[in-house]
Amino acid sequence: MAGGGGGGRIRALNVAEKPSVAKAVSQILSKNPSSGGLRVREGRSRYNKIFDFNYAIQNQHIQMSFTSVTGHLMELEFEDRYRKWHSCDPVDLYQAPVKKFVPQDKSEIQKTLEEEARMCQWLILWLDCDREGENIAFEVVEVCTRANRHLNIWRARFSALIDREIHYAVQHLIRPNQLFADAVDVRQEIDLRIGASFTRFQTMLLRDAFVLDCASDDQNVILSYGPCQFPTLGFVVERFWENQSHEPEEFWSINCTHNSAEGTATFNWMRGHLFDYTSATIIYEMCVEDPTATVTSVRQQEKLKYPPHPLSTIELEKRASRYFRMSSEQTMKVAEELYQAGFISYPRTETDSFSERTDLHTIVQEQQEHPTWGSYAQRLLDPEAGLWRNPSGGGHDDKAHPPIHPTKFSAGEARWSQDHHRLYELVVRHYLACVSQPAIGAETTVEIDIAGEQFSASGRVIIARNYLDVYRFETWGGSVIPTYNYGQQFTPTTLTLDSGVTRPPPLLSEADLLSCMDKAGIGTDATMHDHIKKLLDRFYATKDSNMRFSPTTLGEALVMGYDDMGYELWKPYLRAMMESDMKAVSIGTKRKAEVLETCLQQMKACFVDARVNKAKLFEAMAVFFERSNRSDASGQHAIGDVVCKCGLCQESDMMLRKKPDGNFMVGCLGYPQCRNVVWLPGSVSEATVTTNICSTCTSGPVYMIQFKFRRLEIPPNYNVDHLGCIGGCDDILKQLVEICGTGFRNNSGVPGRGQGHTSSSNTAQQSNSRSTGAWQTTHSSSSYPSETPRGHNARYQEASVQNGEPSIPCTSCGAPCNLRTANTQANRGRKFYSCPAQGCNFFVWEDAANGGATVARGSINRSSASNPSTRGGRGRGRGRGRSNTSGNDVTFVSATGEPISGRCFICGDPSHFANACPSRGR
DNA sequence: GCAAGGTC
Numbered sequence: 001m002a003g004g005g006g007g008g009r010i011r012a013l014n015v016a017e018k019p020s021v022a023k024a025v026s027q028i029l030s031k032n033p034s035s036g037g038l039r040v041r042e043g044r045s046r047y048n049k050i051f052d053f054n055y056a057i058q059n060q061h062i063q064m065s066f067t068s069v070t071g072h073l074m075e076l077e078f079e080d081r082y083r084k085w086h087s088c089d090p091v092d093l094y095q096a097p098v099k100k101f102v103p104q105d106k107s108e109i110q111k112t113l114e115e116e117a118r119m120c121q122w123l124i125l126w127l128d129c130d131r132e133g134e135n136i137a138f139e140v141v142e143v144c145t146r147a148n149r150h151l152n153i154w155r156a157r158f159s160a161l162i163d164r165e166i167h168y169a170v171q172h173l174i175r176p177n178q179l180f181a182d183a184v185d186v187r188q189e190i191d192l193r194i195g196a197s198f199t200r201f202q203t204m205l206l207r208d209a210f211v212l213d214c215a216s217d218d219q220n221v222i223l224s225y226g227p228c229q230f231p232t233l234g235f236v237v238e239r240f241w242e243n244q245s246h247e248p249e250e251f252w253s254i255n256c257t258h259n260s261a262e263g264t265a266t267f268n269w270m271r272g273h274l275f276d277y278t279s280a281t282i283i284y285e286m287c288v289e290d291p292t293a294t295v296t297s298v299r300q301q302e303k304l305k306y307p308p309h310p311l312s313t314i315e316l317e318k319r320a321s322r323y324f325r326m327s328s329e330q331t332m333k334v335a336e337e338l339y340q341a342g343f344i345s346y347p348r349t350e351t352d353s354f355s356e357r358t359d360l361h362t363i364v365q366e367q368q369e370h371p372t373w374g375s376y377a378q379r380l381l382d383p384e385a386g387l388w389r390n391p392s393g394g395g396h397d398d399k400a401h402p403p404i405h406p407t408k409f410s411a412g413e414a415r416w417s418q419d420h421h422r423l424y425e426l427v428v429r430h431y432l433a434c435v436s437q438p439a440i441g442a443e444t445t446v447e448i449d450i451a452g453e454q455f456s457a458s459g460r461v462i463i464a465r466n467y468l469d470v471y472r473f474e475t476w477g478g479s480v481i482p483t484y485n486y487g488q489q490f491t492p493t494t495l496t497l498d499s500g501v502t503r504p505p506p507l508l509s510e511a512d513l514l515s516c517m518d519k520a521g522i523g524t525d526a527t528m529h530d531h532i533k534k535l536l537d538r539f540y541a542t543k544d545s546n547m548r549f550s551p552t553t554l555g556e557a558l559v560m561g562y563d564d565m566g567y568e569l570w571k572p573y574l575r576a577m578m579e580s581d582m583k584a585v586s587i588g589t590k591r592k593a594e595v596l597e598t599c600l601q602q603m604k605a606c607f608v609d610a611r612v613n614k615a616k617l618f619e620a621m622a623v624f625f626e627r628s629n630r631s632d633a634s635g636q637h638a639i640g641d642v643v644c645k646c647g648l649c650q651e652s653d654m655m656l657r658k659k660p661d662g663n664f665m666v667g668c669l670g671y672p673q674c675r676n677v678v679w680l681p682g683s684v685s686e687a688t689v690t691t692n693i694c695s696t697c698t699s700g701p702v703y704m705i706q707f708k709f710r711r712l713e714i715p716p717n718y719n720v721d722h723l724g725c726i727g728g729c730d731d732i733l734k735q736l737v738e739i740c741g742t743g744f745r746n747n748s749g750v751p752g753r754g755q756g757h758t759s760s761s762n763t764a765q766q767s768n769s770r771s772t773g774a775w776q777t778t779h780s781s782s783s784y785p786s787e788t789p790r791g792h793n794a795r796y797q798e799a800s801v802q803n804g805e806p807s808i809p810c811t812s813c814g815a816p817c818n819l820r821t822a823n824t825q826a827n828r829g830r831k832f833y834s835c836p837a838q839g840c841n842f843f844v845w846e847d848a849a850n851g852g853a854t855v856a857r858g859s860i861n862r863s864s865a866s867n868p869s870t871r872g873g874r875g876r877g878r879g880r881g882r883s884n885t886s887g888n889d890v891t892f893v894s895a896t897g898e899p900i901s902g903r904c905f906i907c908g909d910p911s912h913f914a915n916a917c918p919s920r921g922r
Numbered sequence: 923g924c925a926a927g928g929t930c
Contacts (some may be wrong), residue, residue: 018929040929047930071928078924093924132928188926195925201926226925348929480928527927 010124022068024370081820128400134180198225210625214539234570246504252280262482267455309394313525328529349401353393396769436467520572551703561617580739641689679742683713697727
């Protein structure tokens with residue numbers, strides 16, 4: 001190993017990710033008497049102390065100083081001129097320069113690092129051994145090497161705060177891994193650009209256009225978008241739609257009981273149930289005609305019920321939610337406090353197996369004195385009891401932290417709340433359970449035959465409760481059935497044909513939601529509860545008294561809007577793709593710059609397209625919310641569209657705007673610094689920026705504007721429709737300005753024309769701040785009450801009528817059915833006939849019609865989900881049919897050779913990924 | 923005022 005001290009004793013600055021690790025590692029390394037003892041100094045930050053001791057690395061004497069950061073030292077932000085929401089068009093955020101800097105609240109830590117680094121020759125990085133930790137390591141390197149360019153930089157790799165592991169790590173130092181850090185840089189930049197652009201876009205577009213009535217102050221509502229929070233909302237909405245669109249279906253089953261001297265046995269039909277009444281009745285009648293039951297099998301088996309795996313964060317959150325109805329946010333808050341006070345280990349961990357080097361017995365020993373579970377701990381430690389079992393792992397390891405376990409005994413502290421008591425108890429009991437033997441039961445299964453139909457009954461006797469004795473949160477019921485012998489015959493006491501109905505899938509519980517997120521890779525153990533809380537904070541979802549989530553109308557409308565655009569931005573595919581790209585960067589198969597460029601290019605195309613299709617968002621919002629009078633009726637010009645770059649300040653964009661008085665103008669976003677403005681004729685009634693670029697004005701792209709003039713306000717020889725340019729080349733526009741005048745000074749500063757209240761402009765030219773309370777908005781219910789599903793006819797909005805195309809008579813009611821074209825994700829462009837009559841379900845694809853086959857809409861349900869010819873057929877509205885396309889997913893292979901199961905995150909098509917999406921160029 | 927990720 002290379003030295004760096006130049007003769008004298010080497011001084012090394014050691015940095016951990018959190019104060020607790022700096023302390024723990026220092027204590028381990030300073031146990032040897034040659035360390036000269038552990039000395040503690042204050043750092044500039046009161047949380048991050050500095051520990052000094054001596055240590056020998058590879059026989060070199062090192063003077064160690066050990067301090068810490070608190071997570072990330074730096075933040076990524078846009079440069080200042082892009083920070084204000086109105087400073088630029090949100091689409092610019094895909095290229096706007098970003099900077100990484102140490103925020104104010106971390107400056108004291110930065111100073112400590114700089115001061116210590118100047119005195120040291122080595123820097124040893126003890127950050128957590130995951131990707132985020134590696135990224136933080138490079139943040140520390142950046143700060144330290146700015147203070148001392150000659151530092152020799154080392155990385156210690158460890159996965160648990162266990163003596164042997166820590167000593168091994170410090171004797172086998174390696175170099176930090178730039179690729180791991182690069183992967184995190186990629187994520188940070190993509191998250192920032194996508195999050196900020198979409199959040200600004202949808203907030204500014206919708207907040208002023210609708211009466212949201214979800215917050216006391218509509219004006220300050222933020223309609224955020226994030227690559228984690230939106231898919232989380234997506235899970236809630238999707239389940240809600242499944243729940244709402246469920247159509248109960250009646251089914252039938254045959255049940256049999258038999259009373260004997262030993263008791264009663266209940267036999268279940270091994271077919272489960274049948275949906276066809278006639279079939280069920282026929283079988284039932286066969287049984288009734290010949291009801292003699294013959295025992296065909298008697299099986300006795302020992303069954304084990306295993307204790308849970310060691311506790312990870314997600315499991316802690318899920319179990320606290322199930323057992324105590326605690327929210328994941330509260331669980332993490334309480335767990336953090338228990339950790340800070342030293343009672344439990346670090347609560348943010350994915351790991352669910354203990355390292356072989358963990359001293360599992362000592363942890364049990366500490367619990368022997370507890371009044372409630374102490375005796376169980378004693379039994380565990382008694383070899384004669386045979387209760388001990390080395391815990392089985394769940395196969396997850398974040399290489400940074402052990403599973404959550406008790407670290408200090410407590411019989412309950414005076415200042416603990418009920419939640420502290422509960423959570424500590426859960427952690428202890430869970431730990432004791434997972435080092436215990438499984439529960440053992442003896443199960444008896446008896447099968448009988450009645451008229452050729454099979455029935456079965458089972459009973460269970462608990463032989464040994466084992467871990468269940470301490471893990472009071474789980475139960476395992478016992479039930480006794482009479483003794484039966486093979487070949488025995490008897491006549492059932494009852495034989496009934498019973499009916500039931502299918503139930504809708506329940507709304508998602510917090511535990512369900514965490515499972516969905518975990519499975520899809522949304523968020524990390526440390527952030528999942530934040531994403532759930534964000535849904536509640538943003539008024540996107542609510543949690544009912546049963547701890548189950550439903551979307552609010554706002555959450556549903558946003559998801560519906562993007563879904564109607566054909567975008568799956570509310571699905572987890574984008575995050576999955578990012579995760580796969582991050583992996584590729586971290587192992588070097590893709591370069592950071594390449595991934596950034598590709599992903600941002602795709603997302604920008606997606607953003608631009610979403611903005612073009614913003615009418616879909618408006619339509620979806622209009623289903624649930626009343627239009628506000630804060631902007632013009634259509635809302636189309638609430639924030640305006642970019643016309644060109646400003647020729648005056650050369651920095652900001654010129655946007656088309658409609659003032660509250662109805663007049664149009666094109667103004668610079670840089671107002672008030674830049675006051676460039678082009679006033680348009682006062683006779684304009686409508687104006688929309690098009691995608692056509694003026695071929696005459698060559699100073700830069702100038703998008704042409706489609707104008708509509710009021711007939712009575714322009715001379716007869718001018719057209720009411722005009723595709724014009726504001727770049728200076730358009731003589732017609734200039735003439736009309738001369739003839740009709742502009743809106744300038746007509747109404748500025750006075751109440752809007754015909755409006756009885758004081759208006760507050762939301763254009764940059766008049767005011768940069770929004771006035772609150774100036775608007776007198778009425779608070780009445782929406783014209784489309786949220787309880788009312790979009791009607792039967794809504795589904796035809798998905799299709800366009802082909803005029804002049806042939807029609808066929810409906811086979812159900814005879815009404816003529818026009819040929820239509822599907823516009824759904826799954827079947828875009830495919831032709832079909834469907835009956836327009838209210839309540840009629842006739843539907844047939846054109847290709848199927850030629851062969852005479854029909855598919856009735858009403859019968860689309862079980863087992864048809866993977867059949868593309870029947871997908872997308874249900875009406876949606878408030879309750880959308882299950883969009884189960886799992887049968888169609890294809891497997892891709894990533895650059896690293898790993899299979900990626902997925903599909904295009906833009907349109908959801910399973911046949912390609914986003915970079916090949918045909919909708920990109922639309 | 924925007925994301926998600928660390929951690930206090």
